[in-house]
Amino acid sequence: MPADDANLLTSLFLAMLLSSVAVKTALMRRQIRHVGAHRGEVPAAFAGAISLQAHQRAADYTLARMRLGVVATVVGALLVLALTLGGGLQILHSAWSGLLEASGIAHGVALLATLSVIGWIVDLPAVLYRTFVIEKRFGFNRMTPGLFVADTLKEAALGAVIGLPLIALVLWLMKAMGDLWWLWVWAFWLAFNVLVMLVWPTFIAPLFNKFTPLADEALKSRVEALLARCGFQSKGLFVMDGSRRSAHGNAYFTGFGAAKRIVFFDTLLDKLSPEEVEAVLAHELGHFRHRHILKRMALLAPATLALLALLGWLMQQEWFFSGLGARAADTATALALFFLVLPAFTFMLSPVASHWSRVHEYEADAYAARQTRASDLVAALVKLYRDNASTLTPDPVYSRFFDSHPPAALRVARLQAMA
Helix, strand or coil, X not given: CHHHHHHHHHHHHHHHHHHHHHHHHHHHHHHXXXXXXXXXXXXXXXXXXXXXXXXXXXXXXXXXXXXXXHHHHHHHHXXXXXXXXXXXXXXXXXXXXXXXXXXXXXXXXXXXXXXXXHHHHHHHHHHHHHHHHHHHHCCCECCCHHHHHHHHHHHHHHHHHHHHHHHHHHHHHHHHCHHHHHHHHHHHHHHHXXXXXXXXXXXXXXXXXXXXXXXXXXXXXXXXXXXXXXXXXXXXEEEECHHHCECCCCEEEECCHHHCEEXXXXXXXXXXXXXXXXXXHHHHHHHHHCCHHHHHHHHHHHHHHHHHHHHHHHCCCHHHXXXXXXXXXXXXXXXXXXXXXXXXXXXXXXXXXXXXXXXXXXXXXXXXXXXXXXXXXXXXXXXXXXXXXXXXXCCHHHHHHHCCCCCHHHHHHHHHHHC
């Protein structure tokens, strides 16, 4: 029976992985065909605001990213196969067993850290091509090789200082807390997420970007008046030097409780008028007013608890390890296998998550239209679509499956109806 169960898991995993790759690549190819077919004409809703040249640039940018996405999807699937059914994870386990006590916490940390490094190495060519070829070709990249290396070293240092102790603690909880270890790990996960929201704005984000107080007094007064109307208290208004790395613009609020702060990309302030900046910020505040982050956490928390409980059960099944190409049956191997194969089994939930996110975006737009003028948000969005080379003609099926934001035409039409 265990052998039959292992064979069944192997077959099921292969079927789910291959189907997810097939669906994802088919949708990306569909997006390529649709965007390419509509490249020659600006949609009527944007004809007066976006030139044909800008529309074609956005189409070409989308096509380049989609083609890279197809390659990255196939490479990622091959890596998962190599590490699981190909025996790669077991090879790493055996290699570290020659240096560290097999199945000990240090061994587990080394194994999981090695997997992370391997994933980074495999992803690196796509990251470099996206940054220094695609983004450069379309005028977005401002990242120098030196800055890229510096960022990489900082990320590695953070991974070592924070990530390694984090992995060690999780593995210790899995070993020390008995059959209910998953409940303890879940509680730790919740606490860690809250801690990150508290410390990220003040201690981690400044390692990568420079944040300076908003100096434009007229804009500052406008924003503070908006915050007062919305009942939003923040620790400060800051401008981030996003232009060091990219020409893309954005705004966001970050932090938790008293640590909340408003952040504007300097590129955003350069592109938009004060009224448009206010409208974009009102949209972000709409997410706060509708408690979207809390709602997502309220859904993610029980889902994570259920997944950890499932892992707790699977760890006790011999077929779970053998069916995924591993002979070792320790906690680190179980953790690695589980999170390597999980995306293949949850991929088909993507359209549900995307739909929920789009609903939240519409709600935030409606809130912004009540707090500011809808026409200002429309003007800001059109500029951002143009300057960020966002396609105006996504494939409807691809968009429903993947896009976290509504298509440009639908979003603008709804805002215009509000105006």
